[in-house]
Amino acid sequence: MATAPTLPEHILVVDDDARIRQMLSRYFEEEGYRVSLAEDGCGMREYLDKQSVDVILLDLVLPGEDGLTLARDIRSRSDVPLIMLTGRNDVVDRIVGLEVGADDYIAKPFHLREVLARVRGVLRRRQPRASSRVGNPPSEIYCFEGLRLDVARRQLLSDDAGEILLTTGEFDMLCVLVKHAGRVLQRELLMDLTRGRKLDAFDRTIDAQIARLRRKIERDPSQPALIKSVRGVGYVFSARTRQET
Structure with missing residues (x-):
């Protein structure tokens, strides 16, 4: 057919x-x-x-x-x-x-x-990434603080509220942070990993994206517990994550 x-x-x-x-x-x-x-x-x-x-x-x-x-x-x-x-x-x-x-x-x-x-x-x-293997692909699902991040399907699910809609930029940012949980990431590195280009002088692209992401996933965006700022450096994802297998 x-x-x-x-x-x-x-x-x-x-x-x-x-x-x-x-x-x-x-x-x-x-x-x-x-x-x-x-x-x-x-x-x-x-x-x-x-x-x-x-x-x-x-x-x-x-x-x-x-x-x-x-x-x-x-x-x-x-x-x-x-x-x-x-x-x-x-x-x-x-x-x-x-x-x-x-x-x-x-x-x-x-x-x-x-x-x-x-x-x-x-x-x-x-676009969700297609598996390069026949059969069941390796899982890339991260769980933290009542949230479930499915990288392949590009979905963020909440135990309380169902699916949380993220823009392409927000989803990319969250994936990078979660995959490097516990590591302080400089703004320049975040720009390179999420957008594939360099951070310009006085460019607050990353800060703006983080602020919007916090409003969607933090219980209190004014006192963030998941995505924490590191003054003069960048950001760190501080929640304990568990990867499903």
Whole structure:
């Protein structure tokens, strides 16, 4: 029996600059992706109400509702990977974007190959890893403080509340912390392990991601017991973990 063809991954570009929309559309279609376009929040919502997408490229500065407002709206309904397109000097807005749930950001002006690499990165991390062995693959499930982290299925389950939805960036961050439990991890290393790039000067990407993750898994985010800060260095996952076999 013939199998159904796999559909190309679907990107939604939300930007009020027609030149940027067309440039991204042409480039990604040539790379084999399916691309849809919206020029503002109204167009974005109208499209998302009808279609599902695999990743959203969202401009920070838009007419009417800005990108931060739209990012909050997206996160209230979905954990779809979200990459913000920002001005090079919008440091504060970039941090806020990550705090409201963006998985990554790209500063304008950008190189198209960089955008492609970032999109491929979030999509690759988003997909559950296929087993390379026949039969039952080795388990990679970690249990701690009433939570169960299933790495292969990319799920975080709570004994009390069921599944806790995490963005791609949040899940990647938690996996790195849990797998290195008890070890102090520098911000630079966390950036490299979760995003595959270097930490820029004054870049608070990691801090913003940690803050959002704490709000989802800590009983009291203001007094974190699982992810602790190490002043001037980075973070350490301090909970006792048990790996299921």
